Amino acid sequence: MDRKIFLVRHGQIDYGREKRYIGITDLPLSDAGIVQVAGLKDYFSGIEIEKAYTSPLKRCLQTAKILLEGSSISREVVNELKEIDMGDWENQTIDYIKDHFHEMYEIRGANIDTFIPSGGESFEQLQKRVMPAFEYIAGNTAGNILVISHAGVNRVILSKLLNFPLQDVFKISQPYGCVNRLSWNITCRRWQWEQVQIK
Numbered sequence: 001m002d003r004k005i006f007l008v009r010h011g012q013i014d015y016g017r018e019k020r021y022i023g024i025t026d027l028p029l030s031d032a033g034i035v036q037v038a039g040l041k042d043y044f045s046g047i048e049i050e051k052a053y054t055s056p057l058k059r060c061l062q063t064a065k066i067l068l069e070g071s072s073i074s075r076e077v078v079n080e081l082k083e084i085d086m087g088d089w090e091n092q093t094i095d096y097i098k099d100h101f102h103e104m105y106e107i108r109g110a111n112i113d114t115f116i117p118s119g120g121e122s123f124e125q126l127q128k129r130v131m132p133a134f135e136y137i138a139g140n141t142a143g144n145i146l147v148i149s150h151a152g153v154n155r156v157i158l159s160k161l162l163n164f165p166l167q168d169v170f171k172i173s174q175p176y177g178c179v180n181r182l183s184w185n186i187t188c189r190r191w192q193w194e195q196v197q198i199k
Contacts, residue, residue, distance in 0.1 A: 005138060006044075007157060007180035008067075008148045010059040011037040018093040023086035023120065023152070028058045036177040037066045039198045043179065049073050050143030055081040060148045067146070080133035083150035087120025113166040123169055127156035154180055161191040 011033030015022050029037065044067060052075040054064040064075050089097055098105050108115040116122045121129075130153050137145065147157075151174035158180065159166050174180075179196040 002183060003142065004047075004144045005182040006047075006049075006144065006146050007154045007182065008040070008063065008146060009151055009154055009174050009176060009178050009180075010055075010057075010063040010148065011040075011066075012176040013059050015091075018095060020091055020093050021086040021089045021097070023083045023090055024057065025091045026058050029062045033059070033176065034062070034066065036198070037063050040177055040179070041067050041069070043196070043198050044146075048144060050141055050145055051076065052146040052148060053078050053081065053137050054148040055083065055150060055153070057082060057150075060150070064146075064148045067148070073146075078133050078137070080129050081147070081149045081153055084123065084126045084152040085120045087117040089117040089120065112169060123152065123156055123166055126152060127160060127166065130156055131160055158193060162193055 011029045013022065013027045013033060014030035015027065040063075049071075050073075052064055052068055052073055054060045054075055054077055056077045056079055060081070061077070068075060089101075104117070108117070113124050114122050116125070134147070134157050137147065154174050155169045155172045156166070158164060158172050159169055161182065164172065173195070175197060177198060179198070181194045181196060183192050184190075185192050
């Protein structure tokens with residue numbers, strides 16, 4: 001069987017008018033996000049799924065509930081799939097960090113893979129947290145699986161699987177409600193990736 005792993009980013013959340021660092025801040029889906037995920041449910045209706053794995057944060061649990069409603073697909077909460085921890089920057093607006101911690105903001109921009117905000121974690125640390133869990137999930141399933149998580153988590157997985165430099169992690173677009181479809185190419189012995197965005 002040509003199995004696929006679907007990395008799904010949760011639906012849209014409401015974090016106010018200004019862009020913020022929303023890492024492990026536990027926000028629910030917005031009304032628009034709920035509608036968005038309902039559209040995703042239609043996409044998966046014709047795909048046989050063995051099991052679903054989800055981050056423990058509300059926005060992912062809600063996404064999983066909507067996607068799996070009415071199905072017998074089992075789900076498992078995996079703590080390692082939580083979003084990157086932004087520490088003292090959590091829930092702060094980007095403009096606030098730029099104004100009050102300008103030097104640290106610039107250092108992060110130049111060292112996005114290794115920079116650790118006070119009390120938080122770097123993308124390098126996130127990757128080290130996430131990949132063992134992902135590899136366990138992939139290695140202990142045989143059919144198509146859903147992994148419902150976050151932009152940062154998806155990016156570090158794709159960075160590792162596709163040999164994409166972690167320094168360039170933000171070049172991997174991860175809009176709300178996107179689906180990253182991964183399949184293993186036996187001939188080339190590498191992962192193939194395609195992103196689907198449901199309108």
